[in-house]
Amino acid sequence: MAHSGINVLFEGRNLIRLFGGLWTTIEIAAVALILGLILGVILGVLRTFQNRLLRVILRLYLEFFRIIPTVVLLFLFYYILPKQMGLNLLANEVATLVFALWTAAEMSDIVRGALISVPQHQRESGMAIGLSRWQLYRYVLIPQAVSLELPATINLVTRVIKTTSLLMLISVMDVINVGQQVVEANNQKYPTGVFWVYGIIFVMYFAIDYPLSWWAKRMDKKRLERANG
Amino acid sequence: MGSWQIIQQSLPLFEKGFVLTLWLSFVGIIGSIIVGLICSLLKYFQVPVLGRLAAIYVEISRNTPLLVQLFFLYYAFPVFGFKLNAEMCGIVGLIFLGGSYMSEGFNGGFDGVSKTQVETGKAIGLSRLQLARYVVFPQGFTLSVPALAANIIFLIKETSIFTVIAIPELTNTALDLIGMYYRSNEYLFMLVIGYAIILIPLSIILTILEKRVRYGTFGN
Numbered sequence: 001m002a003h004s005g006i007n008v009l010f011e012g013r014n015l016i017r018l019f020g021g022l023w024t025t026i027e028i029a030a031v032a033l034i035l036g037l038i039l040g041v042i043l044g045v046l047r048t049f050q051n052r053l054l055r056v057i058l059r060l061y062l063e064f065f066r067i068i069p070t071v072v073l074l075f076l077f078y079y080i081l082p083k084q085m086g087l088n089l090l091a092n093e094v095a096t097l098v099f100a101l102w103t104a105a106e107m108s109d110i111v112r113g114a115l116i117s118v119p120q121h122q123r124e125s126g127m128a129i130g131l132s133r134w135q136l137y138r139y140v141l142i143p144q145a146v147s148l149e150l151p152a153t154i155n156l157v158t159r160v161i162k163t164t165s166l167l168m169l170i171s172v173m174d175v176i177n178v179g180q181q182v183v184e185a186n187n188q189k190y191p192t193g194v195f196w197v198y199g200i201i202f203v204m205y206f207a208i209d210y211p212l213s214w215w216a217k218r219m220d221k222k223r224l225e226r227a228n229g
Numbered sequence: 230m231g232s233w234q235i236i237q238q239s240l241p242l243f244e245k246g247f248v249l250t251l252w253l254s255f256v257g258i259i260g261s262i263i264v265g266l267i268c269s270l271l272k273y274f275q276v277p278v279l280g281r282l283a284a285i286y287v288e289i290s291r292n293t294p295l296l297v298q299l300f301f302l303y304y305a306f307p308v309f310g311f312k313l314n315a316e317m318c319g320i321v322g323l324i325f326l327g328g329s330y331m332s333e334g335f336n337g338g339f340d341g342v343s344k345t346q347v348e349t350g351k352a353i354g355l356s357r358l359q360l361a362r363y364v365v366f367p368q369g370f371t372l373s374v375p376a377l378a379a380n381i382i383f384l385i386k387e388t389s390i391f392t393v394i395a396i397p398e399l400t401n402t403a404l405d406l407i408g409m410y411y412r413s414n415e416y417l418f419m420l421v422i423g424y425a426i427i428l429i430p431l432s433i434i435l436t437i438l439e440k441r442v443r444y445g446t447f448g449n
Contacts, residue, residue, distance in 0.1 A: 005308075067428045069389035071400055072420055079413040158292070165294035166390070176296065183304070195305040202297050209292035224340060 005192030009200060014182050018197070021178030022204055025164045028092060028172070032099030033160055037153070039100065040107020045137060047112040058108065065105035070163050073098050078170045091172045095164075103160055110152045114145035151223070154216035158209045165205070175201055235415040239406055243419050246402035251427065253316065253398060254385045257323030261384060262377070264324055265331025272332075273339055273361065283332070290329035295390050298322050303394045319391045323384060330380045338373025339365055375442055378435040385427060399423045 009015050047058050065073065077098050081087045089097070118141050126140040167174040179201050183194045190196075268283040290298075299322045302313065313321065342365050350364040392401035403420035407413045 063432070067432060068421060068424060069386040069400070071389040071392065072417075072424065075400075075404065076417055076421070079407070079417060083413065162292075162294040165296040168296075169393070176300070192308045195308055198297065198300050198305045202293055202301060205293045205297060206289065210288060213288075213292055 005190050005194075006196045008182070008186045008190040008193030008196055011186060011190075014186070014197075017178050017182065018175060018200065018204075021173060021175035024092070024172065025167065025174040026208075028096050028099065028167065028174070029161050029164045032096045033103055033157060035096075035100040036103025036160075037107050039104035041111050043104060043108035044111025044115065045142075047108055048115045062105045062109055065102050066109075070098070070102060071166055071169060073102060074166060074170050091167075091170045095167050095170060095172055099160060099163070102163075103156065106156050106159075107153065110149050110156065111145065113152075114149035115141055117148060118144045148223075151216040151220045154212055154219075158212045158216070161208055161212075162205065175204060232412075232415050235410070235412050236419060239416065239419060242402050242406065243399070243423060246397055246399040247423050247426075249396070250385070250388050250398040250423070253319055253323065253391065253396070254388050254427075256320050257327055257388070258381055258384055260320070260324035261327025261331045261380070264328030265333075265335055268328060268332035269335035269339065272336065273365075274357075287329040287332050290325055291333065295322060295326045295387050296393055298325055299390065299394055315391075315394045315396045318394055319388070319396050323387065326387065327380065327384045330383065331377060334373045334376035334380055335369070337376050338371070339369040341372040342368045371442060371445065375435065375439045378431070378438050382428060382431050382435060385431070386424070389424075 009018075043058055043061075047055055049055070068076070074095065077094050078091070081089060081094065122140055122144065123136065126136045131139065164174065165176055168177040168180070171177065179197045183197050186193050268287055271280040271283040274280070299318060302318045302322050303315065306312070346364055346368065347360065350360045355363065388398055389400040391398050392404055395401060397405070399420060403416045406416045410416075
């Protein structure tokens with residue numbers, strides 16, 4: 001072998017391109033997460049209201065996004081938005097939209113779960129001292145729910161980041177798509193380059209997700225210790 | 230051609246894809262449960278070296294996407310003479326991913342057994358093995374059931390990613406047909422129905438299991 005495979009990374013602009021792809025990935029994940037988490041909190045609060053119709057609709061929304069695999073969701077939006085609704089979005093925008101809606105669905109369930117597990121006497125005490133519904137959520141329920149839901153939310157974030165690997169399927173120029181191009185362009189010169197290119201992508205995802213999931217795990221453990229003594 | 234005809238003609242292909250999705254999921258899930266259980270036991274009994282290795286494997290597996298794991302197996306390993314066909318890659322990849330999720334599920338169950346139970350066991354003089362056998366495992370497995378069921382649903386959904394290495398499961402079947410005939414509405418409809426048939430019953434079972442375990446634990 002004339003060239004060691006790892007040099008494929010330092011050939012030309014390969015490494016810069018890979019990081020460029022990673023940036024696209026992060027951008028889409030970040031925008032989708034910001035939109036999705038905000039929407040998810042709103043939907044989660046709405047799901048704790050008494051209105052039956054509202055609850056059924058939001059539950060169906062959640063189940064739809066939970067049951068259909070994300071790959072399929074991406075293609076559904078990718079094909080159906082332009083064709084049936086005349087909405088021509090870029091692949092990046094379609095992906096952001098799908099991830100945001102999916103995040104919102106999952107987040108709504110986390111928020112709802114946290115809100116209903118705040119002890120009943122907290123809610124009743126709040127009502128007894130004459131808080132309005134808005135005040136009850138703002139000062140009593142949401143602050144307590146946040147600490148309950150934080151680990152699950154961080155885990156959701158890591159899931160969304162991992163799922164961005166699917167972006168390449170609808171030809172977004174994400175890190176994996178760039179990686180494939182680098183591999184194909186350098187295959188002659190660096191037959192083992194494929195190992196290093198996918199290797200570095202593997203490491204990139206791990207480097208982003210591991211600290212987050214470690215943090216979530218630590219918080220969960222602390223809570224368990226507090227609860228269990 | 231009308232939509233109905235399109236759907237009817239594609240039915241045999243979708244049936245094949247459906248069966249393949251089920252089969253790959255089944256093998257992958259069984260494998261994941263075995264790998265996960267082994268990892269959890271190594272952790273629980275704090276087996277030296279192997280326990281450490283299992284912990285490292287779990288962190289690597291659950292913090293990287295399946296798609297990248299599959300690319301590694303399918304494209305990068307053959308360079309070093311380790312070649313598997315697409316379906317084997319899919320199964321190995323799914324087990325590699327699922328093992329860590331299942332292990333986390335079991336761990337969650339074991340950790341969920343209350344400290345009072347464990348300490349009571351110790352107080353009556355149970356050995357570590359007896360403690361595991363009679364106190365922690367029976368309760369821990371029950372507590373981990375909802376997490377395992379959620380993982381099963383998750384892993385079935387993940388098989389849709391197999392399309393990137395051209396395994397002709399449900400998603401791949403639909404995408405292939407769309408590529409050939411441009412009837413995206415009909416084929417996407419079939420695709421969604423295919424997953425719904427598998428996943429809706431499972432998700433209902435999951436909800437029931439969650440309620441039962443909750444009832445068993447808290448009595449409400």
